[in-house]
Amino acid sequence: RKEVEQDPGPFNVPEGATVAFNCTYSNSASQSFFWYRQDCRKEPKLLMSVYSSGNEDGRFTAQLNRASQYISLLIRDSKLSDSATYLCVVNHLTGNQFYFGTGTSLTVIP
């Protein structure tokens, strides 16, 4: 079973739409959770960390559900510039390794 699983999409949404991505993780010992954004032919960059209480950064909201072992990312009022691949990342504090999902592709359409 994969450590981290994401729906690859693609998600094609109109400008202004709200879109949500989910990511499930298999190891209940996972301690740190992140969403990264990767533009085409570029390196991944941190979008936001995910905290147990949930957190918001402008139009982006991340939530963690430990009982069901998933994290989510909600994007409100989508912009053309949000078009990218969104990577879910998990870390077990028992080791130094980070586990990446395969990414969810988002295209925001004018």
Next chain:
Amino acid sequence: DVKVTQSSRYLVKRTGEKVFLECVQDMDHENMFWYRQDPGLGLRLIYFSYDVKMKEKGDIPEGYSVSREKKERFSLILESASTNQTSMYLCASILDRAGEQFFGPGTRLTVL
């Protein structure tokens, strides 16, 4: 401005060649990582290092080795390149495990 640099953006090598990929970070980070990224498979960890001269295998270390002689530099070595090592290689560094990974721009390696 924090920075991770990689020695080449694009590299073309022949089967059997020895290949060196260099990564340098200027953030004084202890932890450094080498990943490869392939369509449909995402980022997979090859090796990581949590200190100078220390290294640990990731999920796919076969066919690779690494060197960390200085804190800022982490090298990935393909001892004898093969066509199935054609991929995008990404280096990253991190201050601590709860923090942000900073990635280099990547090296797209083609092995013919």
